[in-house]
Amino acid sequence: MEKKVDYDVITDKVTVPYELAYGPTWTRFMEGLSQEKILGSRCSECGRVLVPARSYCPRCFIEISDFIEVSQQGTLMGWVLTDYEYYGMPTKPPFLSGFIKLDGTDCNFLHLIGGIDLSDAEAVRRKVKNGMKVKAVWNKEKRGHIMDIQYFTLVK
Numbered sequence: 001m002e003k004k005v006d007y008d009v010i011t012d013k014v015t016v017p018y019e020l021a022y023g024p025t026w027t028r029f030m031e032g033l034s035q036e037k038i039l040g041s042r043c044s045e046c047g048r049v050l051v052p053a054r055s056y057c058p059r060c061f062i063e064i065s066d067f068i069e070v071s072q073q074g075t076l077m078g079w080v081l082t083d084y085e086y087y088g089m090p091t092k093p094p095f096l097s098g099f100i101k102l103d104g105t106d107c108n109f110l111h112l113i114g115g116i117d118l119s120d121a122e123a124v125r126r127k128v129k130n131g132m133k134v135k136a137v138w139n140k141e142k143r144g145h146i147m148d149i150q151y152f153t154l155v156k
């Protein structure tokens with residue numbers, strides 16, 4: 001049995017600065033975003049178009065060098081409403097995250113779903129349905145970052 005000891009403590013934070021190298025494929029993808037283009041990569045073996053663009057096909061295990069601009073519209077395949085805050089989140093809650101299958105692509109793209117009143121979770125549940133069409137809304141200011149797309153909005 002551990003003996004409990006009372007003692008004074010200080011509480012502080014440790015920060016760890018770091019740099020993440022995008023590499024050539026993500027650099028190209030992010031540069032595309034800064035020009036309001038969403039780039040995918042097409043596998044020469046299976047023909048699948050993957051977004052964000054990637055350097056290899058995870059199914060065929062071959063290098064991909066064929067980049068194509070994909071549609072900025074797609075289908076909502078799944079979503080979640082987040083109403084609590086945690087470290088590293090992309091924006092302040094509440095927010096909707098969605099899996100979006102951009103037209104002509106073969107995988108889901110994770111981003112925010114916006115332009116919706118999120119004050120009533122039940123109303124959100126009634127309004128937002130899988131299979132709805134969505135399209136990208138761009139930030140005016142671009143910085144070559146995934147958040148150059150502000151969010152995807154429901155298409156009427």
Ligand SMILES: [Zn+2]
Binds near residue numbers: 060
């Ligand atoms: Zn493939």
